[in-house]
Amino acid sequence: xxxxxxxxxxxxxxxxxxxxxxxxxxxxxxxxxxxxxxxxxxxxxxxxxxxxxxxxxxxxxxxxxxxxxxxxxxxxxxxxxxxxxxxxxxxxxxxxxxxxxxxxxxxxxxxxxxxxxxxxxxxxxxxxxxxxxxxxxxxxxxxxxxxxxxxxxxxxxxxxxxxxxxxxxxxxxxxxxxxxxxxxxxxxxxxxxxxxxxxxxxxxxxxxxxxxxxxxxxxxxxxxxxxxxxxxxxxxxxxxxxxxxxxxxxxxxxxxxxxxxxxxxxxxxxxxxxxxxxxxxxxxxxxxxxxxxxxxxxxxxxxxxxxxxxx
Numbered sequence: 001x002x003x004x005x006x007x008x009x010x011x012x013x014x015x016x017x018x019x020x021x022x023x024x025x026x027x028x029x030x031x032x033x034x035x036x037x038x039x040x041x042x043x044x045x046x047x048x049x050x051x052x053x054x055x056x057x058x059x060x061x062x063x064x065x066x067x068x069x070x071x072x073x074x075x076x077x078x079x080x081x082x083x084x085x086x087x088x089x090x091x092x093x094x095x096x097x098x099x100x101x102x103x104x105x106x107x108x109x110x111x112x113x114x115x116x117x118x119x120x121x122x123x124x125x126x127x128x129x130x131x132x133x134x135x136x137x138x139x140x141x142x143x144x145x146x147x148x149x150x151x152x153x154x155x156x157x158x159x160x161x162x163x164x165x166x167x168x169x170x171x172x173x174x175x176x177x178x179x180x181x182x183x184x185x186x187x188x189x190x191x192x193x194x195x196x197x198x199x200x201x202x203x204x205x206x207x208x209x210x211x212x213x214x215x216x217x218x219x220x221x222x223x224x225x226x227x228x229x230x231x232x233x234x235x236x237x238x239x240x241x242x243x244x245x246x247x248x249x250x251x252x253x254x255x256x257x258x259x260x261x262x263x264x265x266x267x268x269x270x271x272x273x274x275x276x277x278x279x280x281x282x283x284x285x286x287x288x289x290x291x292x293x294x295x296x297x298x299x300x301x302x303x304x305x306x307x308x309x310x311x
Contacts, residue, residue, distance in 0.1 A: 001095040001153075002195045004082060005185045007203025007211065008100040010111040012076035016066075022074045023065040033062060037110035045109055045159055048125040048138040055113065055140060063117040077202035078115050081230045084246045085197055092119065097153040099185040101178065103163040103204055104170075112157045117141070122154035129158050129181040131306070133188040158184065165204050172295040178207050179214050179299030186218045186225070187306050193224075200249065201230040210296055212249060214303065220254045221307050227251060259283075260304050266291040267301045
């Protein structure tokens with residue numbers, strides 16, 4: 001079993017449009033999809049249970065061409081990255097779990113839903129990352145394809161509240177929720193000794209360096225964890241596929257206990273730690289002699305209760 005965690009962007013929406021599309025969907029079909037998302041999701045992203053039936057009836061008929069696509073590497077950055085793990089000849093195993101992080105927009109959620117449909121698996125949607133090992137989300141798609149449902153791990157879509165690519169006013173909230181999503185996928189919903197593969201090929205680019213830093217602490221807590229990125233490749237490739245393999249991003253070792261205890265001083269007192277400044281100008285800054293958490297620091301504080309060896 002491998003748990004695959006992917007921040008999810010919107011490239012699939014562009015790639016479904018002719019002449020780029022590698023499916024049978026046309027302009028009118030994609031317009032139906034985006035119109036549904038704008039009408040149905042805009043004010044209900046935090047209530048997926050209210051649009052499950054609408055998705056099944058209105059969007060369901062458009063999913064088969066995506067699932068049947070014979071050139072999956074051209075569908076989206078996310079599918080292309082999974083298609084290359086660990087090599088171009090591999091495929092997802094029935095017990096592999098895919099977790100997609102969706103932005104807090106109708107377009108971002110639609111892209112995540114369409115990416116999820118590619119894998120012909122049950123799909124569950126979470127309005128936000130709830131730090132509970134029993135949180136299984138709202139069932140969206142129940143049926144597998146050619147496989148008994150009970151042996152196919154579902155695709156989980158986690159909405160990240162505050163992740164709004166068109167503005168940064170809620171960026172700190174978003175980064176806290178990204179950290180919680182990593183806790184959900186890596187610590188609460190991943191069996192021991194199961195590999196976590198972090199795919200950094202898609203999604204809101206500003207979140208990617210934060211995910212790398214968070215992943216370094218998770219790796220220290222529960223290995224194995226590996227991070228990858230996929231170069232977009234030559235778009236003029238006559239075979240229509242990305243010719244590149246995944247580039248591994250190597251993660252540094254961390255001092256979990258020391259760093260989290262230093263961070264606790266800042267979070268609980270707003271004071272600069274007396275005995276260490278390892279995380280200064282990284283997880284916190286000094287403002288007129290007082291300590292202030294950075295967005296990354298806020299995310300690490302959210303993760304702290306789930307890291308062992310911390311006092």
